[in-house]
Amino acid sequence: MFHAQKDLRSLDVSENLIGDIEDGAFYGLDRLETLNLTNNQLVRLPGNTWSLPSLTCLDLSSNLFVSLETASFDGLPALQYLNISHSRNLKTIQMASFVQLSSLHWLSLAHSALNHIHPSAFNPIPPISFLDVSHNELRNLAPGLLQWQNVAHLRLAHNDWQCTCDLRAANLRPTDDARCSAPDNLQGAHLAELKSCSVLGGLLIPFLLVLFILLLAIVILGLACKRPSKGSSSSSSSRNRAFYNDQLIAALNSHKEYSFDCHSPYTMSSEDSRDSAYESPTSALMPRRPPPTCPPPPRLLTLPRAGPCHVAPPMVPALLRNNDAYLMPKSSQQVPITRL
Numbered sequence: 635m636f637h638a639q640k641d642l643r644s645l646d647v648s649e650n651l652i653g654d655i656e657d658g659a660f661y662g663l664d665r666l667e668t669l670n671l672t673n674n675q676l677v678r679l680p681g682n683t684w685s686l687p688s689l690t691c692l693d694l695s696s697n698l699f700v701s702l703e704t705a706s707f708d709g710l711p712a713l714q715y716l717n718i719s720h721s722r723n724l725k726t727i728q729m730a731s732f733v734q735l736s737s738l739h740w741l742s743l744a745h746s747a748l749n750h751i752h753p754s755a756f757n758p759i760p761p762i763s764f765l766d767v768s769h770n771e772l773r774n775l776a777p778g779l780l781q782w783q784n785v786a787h788l789r790l791a792h793n794d795w796q797c798t799c800d801l802r803a804a805n806l807r808p809t810d811d812a813r814c815s816a817p818d819n820l821q822g823a824h825l826a827e828l829k830s831c832s833v834l835g836g837l838l839i840p841f842l843l844v845l846f847i848l849l850l851a852i853v854i855l856g857l858a859c860k861r862p863s864k865g866s867s868s869s870s871s872s873r874n875r876a877f878y879n880d881q882l883i884a885a886l887n888s889h890k891e892y893s894f895d896c897h898s899p900y901t902m903s904s905e906d907s908r909d910s911a912y913e914s915p916t917s918a919l920m921p922r923r924p925p926p927t928c929p930p931p932p933r934l935l936t937l938p939r940a941g942p943c944h945v946a947p948p949m950v951p952a953l954l955r956n957n958d959a960y961l962m963p964k965s966s967q968q969v970p971i972t973r974l
Contacts, residue, residue, distance in 0.1 A: 703728055751776075
């Protein structure tokens with residue numbers, strides 16, 4: 635199209651209905667320095683759009699860009715001035731969108747809908763001294779996006795800046811009235827007055843989280859150590875059952891029969907068991923009661939000496955002490971009574 639205008643220095647095609655630029659459309663304009671494409675309907679810029687080695691000023695404002703793709707401005711090594719402002723549909727700038735713009739000093743992206751600029755959008759980082767991203771929807775800017783100390787004129791107002799440690803690490807010094815939107819304790823604060831987060835402040839939340847996890851682990855281990863195991867509990871129960879079983883077996887094996895008199899505390903009530911009592915296993919386990927004190931035995935009567943032919947009367951019953959029980963003699967044989 636412009637093969638015959640090789641010496642053209644400036645070209646203005648603004649306020650047209652240009653929606654696309656064909657590959658090689660500006661081929662042959664090797665001396666072109668200024669190009670104005672404002673107020674058109676451009677949606678995208680393919681990577682091979684430009685081949686303008688002498689272009690220093692490019693105006694693309696008020697177009698319909700949605701995203702700036704990788705290498706959107708490849709082929710513009712001398713570009714110094716770039717205006718993409720008032721692109722109301724522009725939301726993202728992808729990685730390496732501004733590739734090989736080693737001479738760029740002035741860039742405006744103001745009054746658009748930007749909400750994200752890739753941290754590697756500039757490759758390599760150009761020596762930008764003027765940057766305007768005001769009136770967008772930006773929340774953060776990567777610390778390594780640009781050499782911020784070299785940006786003498788920085789306009790950041792009217793965005794939704796989240797003044798976290800990441801943004802504060804960039805040490806931005808805007809020249810306009812840029813303010814924080816969040817967090818609540820910094821809402822309304824000037825970005826130019828923010829200080830970088832301390833190392834302790836940046837590590838405080840991770841430190842508290844690790845400390846909480848360690849304390850929780852210690853509590854769980856302590857509870858696990860105090861809880862008796864099932865094996866020890868069952869073995870303790872088995873020992874207790876064995877102890878009581880041994881006591882019961884010993885009591886069953888040691889039952890005895892004793893003969894008691896009327897003074898015994900274990901006297902049976904039936905006729906057949908007057909002279910004996912059975913020690914039950916239950917009573918064997920009970921503490922023994924001492925035998926009651928029996929009254930003194932009655933005095934024996936002294937009878938006159940019997941004659942040679944006299945038959946002695948039966949002996950008066952006497953109580954004979956035999957250890958802890960008082961036994962009643964059962965013999966009915968008559969014995970002579972002698973004088974005591």
